[in-house]
Amino acid sequence: MTPETAFDRNALNFSGGPGALPAVVLAETRQAIEAVPEVGLSILGISHRSDWFAGLVEQTERDLRALLDLPDSHAVLLLQGGATLQFSMIPMLLLRGSGRVAEYLRTGYWSAKSIPPARLEGEVRVLWDGERQGSGFRRLPTADELECSPEAAYLHSVSNETVEGLQFHHIPGLDGVRRVCDMSSDFLSRPFDAERFDLIYAHAQKNLGPAGVTLVVIRRTLLDRVPSGIPEILDYRAHLQARSIYNTPPVLAIYVVSRVLRWLREDIGGLERMEALNRRKAECLYGIIDRYPDVYEGWAHPADRSRMNVVFRLSTPEREADFLCRAESAGFGGLKGHRSLGGIRASIYNGMSLEAVERLAGFMVDFARHGG
Known part of the structure; x- marks a missing residue:
């Protein structure tokens, strides 16, 4: 694995914990x-x-x-x-x-x-x-x-x-x-x-x-x-x-x-700016979930949705397995839901960049249109 590939996988690590760190901190x-x-x-x-x-x-x-x-x-x-x-x-x-x-x-x-x-x-x-x-x-x-x-x-x-x-x-x-x-x-x-x-x-x-x-x-x-x-x-x-x-x-x-x-x-410039960025990241993924309700089912009630952990299901375990397999091939890691709940979980903590979230959103759109 080249250093560039290693960095890409760090940048696309949606694990629930340990979470991704900012590139400059790494x-x-x-x-x-x-x-x-x-x-x-x-x-x-x-x-x-x-x-x-x-x-x-x-x-x-x-x-x-x-x-x-x-x-x-x-x-x-x-x-x-x-x-x-x-x-x-x-x-x-x-x-x-x-x-x-x-x-x-x-x-x-x-x-x-x-x-x-x-x-x-x-x-x-x-x-x-x-x-x-x-x-x-x-x-x-x-x-x-x-x-x-x-x-x-x-x-x-x-x-x-x-x-x-x-x-x-x-x-x-x-x-x-x-x-x-x-x-x-x-x-x-x-x-x-x-x-x-x-x-x-x-x-x-x-x-x-x-x-x-x-x-x-x-x-x-x-x-x-x-x-x-x-x-x-x-x-x-x-x-x-x-x-x-x-x-x-x-x-x-x-x-x-x-x-x-x-x-x-x-x-970042403080917590107000961090919050604004986190809000944009969460809206990016929840927007895809809401746009394709026949493919993705959000777990949390919309009023209580987390801006840190976006949890959703697909219609069958087989479709979820296919989603995870394709996501892994595309470079995304850490998307498997917690063992107690299953499903998919994209953790978008502070260290996760907006660009990485937008890349995942693009993958979700493509899966919904052609693979879901």
């Missing part, structure tokens, strides 16, 4: 693996205790704060363990021993995964179960469908369900009740008011970088009263005190996140 990472210019060492061999790495972590936080206009009331942590570890750390902090009920929205595959660990720490009330609404996780609740309690310990939601291609386009919950949100698959894809959330978490392998680092934004006052018995490595305070270097961190992954944040600020 190039910088490739160079850093050989040697970080200002250090002269490979990023794979730079000590996490070095002054350079401490400065990198600080710069990463500054860039994130600038993108979100994040106030000092919220701390930024670079942790490990993915969203899955946060499923346990959050109720350990906010539910254990509280005597209150945590409220969860079960809107898809990943939000469903977050509920059992919370039940180990206290009582959980599922406010909305999309699987039991006769929709099979095809839509999200509207604001008037949620009977939120002002006495809840917190409300947990997932802003974007990657498997089903569902995305909240409003912020659920009550102001005055702690909002906790898993933004793993749409974090930094659009502007939002971070002050309305008490804890946000996002693993990197969608919009931020490679797997290995999980970004947490937490309101500092949540750490005023931490239940006893939490192991130190699972205590947010320990990581905050250590400036995200409590134990050996994933240096390479954090480096890539820092490059992505700089790309968002300098190359």
Whole structure:
């Protein structure tokens, strides 16, 4: 495979995760693996205790704060363990021993995964179960469908369900009740008011970088009263005190996140411009799905369609297999739907270019006209 072919396949990687990275970030990472210019060492061999790495972590936080206009009331942590570890750390902090009920929205595959660990720490009330609404996780609740309690310990939601291609386009919950949100698959894809959330978490392998680092934004006052018995490595305070270097961190992954944040600020020009680009990419694919309803069936209700994960079906498994086979031959990768749902999924995270999406749209049109 030539370098040009390899780049083309990276550019056409529609995988649900790890997702495609911007070409400029791939190039910088490739160079850093050989040697970080200002250090002269490979990023794979730079000590996490070095002054350079401490400065990198600080710069990463500054860039994130600038993108979100994040106030000092919220701390930024670079942790490990993915969203899955946060499923346990959050109720350990906010539910254990509280005597209150945590409220969860079960809107898809990943939000469903977050509920059992919370039940180990206290009582959980599922406010909305999309699987039991006769929709099979095809839509999200509207604001008037949620009977939120002002006495809840917190409300947990997932802003974007990657498997089903569902995305909240409003912020659920009550102001005055702690909002906790898993933004793993749409974090930094659009502007939002971070002050309305008490804890946000996002693993990197969608919009931020490679797997290995999980970004947490937490309101500092949540750490005023931490239940006893939490192991130190699972205590947010320990990581905050250590400036995200409590134990050996994933240096390479954090480096890539820092490059992505700089790309968002300098190359894209901020989150408003990123949102506009993501909207164009999503409209490009949904337009094809709506134009050829005899060939493509969109999974999500139109009002709740994700701008990150475009999920659709074809009429039979055989036609889906033919679509995937032809797409692979044309250079497109990562289009097979999640194992729990099947179908087709085109993940169009921040790093996916508009040109690549337009190329996929062209393939879909050709398949509908001649192969569907």
